[in-house]
Amino acid sequence: MELEKLTDAIVAGNLPTATALVNEAVSEGVAPQTIISDYLIKGMETIGARFGAGQAFVPNLLMSARAMKGCLDILKPLLKGDTSVSFGKVVIGTVKGDLHDIGKNLVASMFEGSGFEVVNLGIDISADKFVTALQETGADILALSALLTTTMNYMKEVVQAVENAGLRDKVKIMVGGAPLNAEFASEVGADAYTSDANEAVVVAKRLLGRAS
């Protein structure tokens, strides 16, 4: 099958076509991770670039996001690995003011599929909520996501709030999202930046001393 059509369906925001193509790819044995990394994410990048260039608008982004989510709903159960081992507990959320959740949910799914317990707080999460979740769960990792240059700086407040609550030495803080980089992570006092969902899992294991 021509998997490029899947990228086109994401760009067009065509949910029925996208999900049908994903089902077909899965039945032909294409690895879920390949479908996500090589075709679905490419579609989101394309529509994002068009939006940035004034060639697409918010409704286009919403339709593409809906198609992407429909595809990830099919693929998410297939990412699940051996859940009998727990590498640790992760609290994850998109920071205050930011409503983007596709990438964050992908990271959450990869953590789950790799044997971590995940508490996914959702979007638009305040520093207080992150701290409360850490206190309630005793999580080993706090994973923060931001997609906007206007919201990424809020991560500093979250790190500060974790410190003020006396939890900083009990939890590793990881950050991610398209506008971030490693330099930014160290500026806000996080332990690590990772550029994608796969790397997030690898780095989390390393931070906890559980790398294989």
Ligand code: B1M
């Ligand atoms: Co928004 N948006 N958006 N948007 N949107 C971007 C981010 C933008 C780059 C588009 C552009 O201009 N080219 C731009 C930001 C510009 C900037 O800040 N400099 C932008 C804008 C401007 C906006 C609005 C302001 C538009 C408006 O209203 N005028 C508005 C803001 C709303 C808000 O948040 N307050 C807005 C709204 C939206 C929608 C709601 C329409 C929709 C989101 C739907 C949803 O998430 N439910 C949307 C979308 C879809 C996008 C783009 C097109 C795609 C994002 C996406 O899902 N990518 C995006 C353009 C782009 O990114 N190219 C854009 C696919 C996803 C798999 O990748 O999220 O990067 P990503 O996640 C990756 C990595 O970043 C990393 O791993 C993930 C998987 O590999 N990662 C982590 C992410 N989080 C991590 C956490 C970790 C580790 C890794 O923790 C350890």
